[in-house]
Amino acid sequence: MSVDPAAAQTLGTVRIVGTGLLGASIGLGLRGLGVRVLLHDPSPTALALARDMGAGELDPGDEPVSLVVVGAPPDVTASVVRAELAAHPNATVTDVASVKGGIAAELAGAGGIERYAGGHPMAGRERSGPTAARADLFLGRPWVVCPSSTGQAHERTEAVRMLAVALGATPVFMPAAEHDEAVALISHVPQLAASLVASRLVKASDPAVGLAGQGLRDVTRIADSDPMLWAQILSANAPQVAGVLKELRTDLDTVIAALDALGAGEAVGARAAVAQIVHHGREGRGRIPGKHGQPQTRYAVVTALLPDQPGQLARLFEDIGEAGINVEEFSLEHSPGARVGLGSVSVLPAAREELERALTERGWHVVA
Template structure:
């Protein structure tokens, strides 16, 4: 891939431009807001303005509801040989594209699973997609050439391609992304008008819960509207849990702490919550993960150095576990990562001087 165009210079669009530019691709940044495009260009995401001839790939980084319209406009103007998008809702987008796109074989739906509570080109980073999943939803009419170009861009951004059906994608992101955002919004909304003395007691726990509620309101309004059916299903189940918890708490209020049924209901919910937490924060205990083991010495600062190197490879601290071996009297680190990303992560760490081995998978019980 030699040339690309990014239409939309927000957080994701600018990050794509920065990642591709860093790998030698000549990127053209386009945006209805010229000031945003110029900021993205000034940060190194590419050159500002429309390319003089068709580029290899155009990345449409606009809200979900606008993808089909922008795709049709750019295909009519022959912006690129292939097109993809980064919208976080795929079913509605695929249906709209099927109705209006003049050339469907050159389009591949996409969604990088990366982001931030901040928005705009100033929040972008070239390493935003490193080690992250990048969902692709090619249609039956998608050409192999278009898919290959998008796969090349995903690789250049350091992400891991995952092919899914649009509806399966929307159900998945409703559970792991969209519903959590709305839960954070609901909790943050409860703080509106709260007494100052209550807010003064707020600690990191509350800030962690509401962090993503600070996202772009217009964008999230579009996302929620576009993925309404899948979101309604997830939130409906959540509402049942909330109702059961509230009922148990009311029962304790009336009958006192000795009420066994209420205490059991609360205990079961806390147990399920802990289990779900482990699925995300302790992925080595779940299937579908590769564990990389790295021996450590007792040199001061070595753990911090490893954590920094892991982050550069797309592994957060919640996927790192340290353990002490009584047999060898040594400390080691276990890094959990996706199977497709494991070879690249291992290579990066090895190149940085770490001794990395792959632990055998533990059979599921």
């Protein structure tokens, strides 16, 4: 996946309202593809920064535009979209807010609503604001497009799709309600879980937090987020998030009951209940897709010992390439103390035997 100059050429002049991280990143990416980009933001500072970053020109306000991208905070997005639909009577208007159902509801009956198609690029960073902008922020990421009605004119959703394609993202069409359920599950509940785990550390002793390892760091990484922004996002998706949290609470109650029973010496079934939760978690984790949107578990992994000498990785991939086998994923584990590294090559299951044979023939030690 890479940026697409041909898609960019279909966009015409693009107005970006709200030059934070996402708005400025879109501007940067489009400018790099030769698109004319006009910027607007209620904050003169954010606007000037985005311009200086190269995200576009200040919008003089008297020029017709084909596409308006609203990058406003979630709780004002609907009113900004409404104003843009009125101010630009021929333009397609889209937004980048992370919850779509509420905005669609607020916009019901708005003038020009047939020209609005919501969007949600699934990209972000821990840093915010125009100075954190990157032209490549959207490369390879999903970009959800939500038509405003089932019969919406093709040209409107097509304009948003082309915006995503131009920036190297993967457009995913989805009704707003389905989108909101999905992000509750894959974004909003994980965010809250990270916050709930991290909250336990507030009163922990120094020696206790001193034992923290990579596991805790990974689980709580996204807890280092902006409370105001997240209060807006979670509030906008409250029923969906609450629904998933209630399911999680049911499992949590089961674990607590099992651990209480184990603590009281009543182990019958309790240990199995705990193992079951971990087992289900592993199963769910396996559903997170890897390359090409396929589940990770669909790859076969072939592991070869790599002598600790220069040039071994290049030789390995030359040998795999000669055998005509496509590598889906690869990881190298290398320990200075060990005599060898372990190279794990993920391939489609059908290619496993061929890869094992090809590597063995070429003198590699394949680990079972």
